[in-house]
Amino acid sequence: MPSIKTLIRNLGPGLLFASMAIGTSHLVLSTKAGAQYGWVMVIPIILANVLKYPFFEYGIRYTTVTNTSLIEGYRNRGRAYLWLYAFITLVTTFTILAALYVVTAGLLINLFKVDGLSVSTIALGLFIFISAVLIIGRYRFLELSLKFVVTILFIALLVTTVLVLFKG
Known part of the structure; x- marks a missing residue:
């Protein structure tokens, strides 16, 4: 039976991946929508996850099978794909970061x-x-703090879900 420390260490990559998927919409908009519209919001949430899953799955399978990164895959398809990827990443990075910093500052x-x-x-x-x-060079500090925050968010999610199920 693995120890708790081993379990937490092994959960690290999964928590980091999950935390990268958590954005402003998850922290603010989805909770507000859930409060306003109730259980009917379960349908779009499930639908969004079902539609996003194949892309996450394909990326992991591609990198595992080819032993290359997705960026190398785009480059192998042609420079146009690589430049398109770079453009989309550049535009969305600044937009997403600006939104996250403003929401965090507001919080x-x-x-x-x-x-x-x-x-x-x-x-x-x-x-x-x-x-x-x-x-x-203190990436390790950010990684540990991220694990801490994601753990707190996960516990809060479980407690909130239980309260909603039993209290409506």
Whole structure:
């Protein structure tokens, strides 16, 4: 029987993958939609997951079978595919990061009752702090904190689900 520490260590890659899929919509919009529309929102959630799953599965299978990355696969298909991938990644990266920093800054302002600092200032501060941690080489710190946050979110999800099931 594996120890709890071994289990947690083995869950690491899965938690990191799951946390990369958690975005603003999962933290804010889906909870608001669930509160407003109730159980009817289960249908689009299941549908979205069913439609997204093949793409995640295909990416993993492709890299396993070919022993190359998806980026190498795009390059092998032709430079146009690689440039299209680079363009889409560049555009979505800045958009997604901006949204996440603004939402996180808003959460920090409301959670800690911060007065006198704008959302933009706090978002910039978060960006500088996280960038500095990565540049200094403390990726391990970010990885551990991410595991901690995802674990808390998972426990909160379980507790909330149980409460909703029994309290409506």
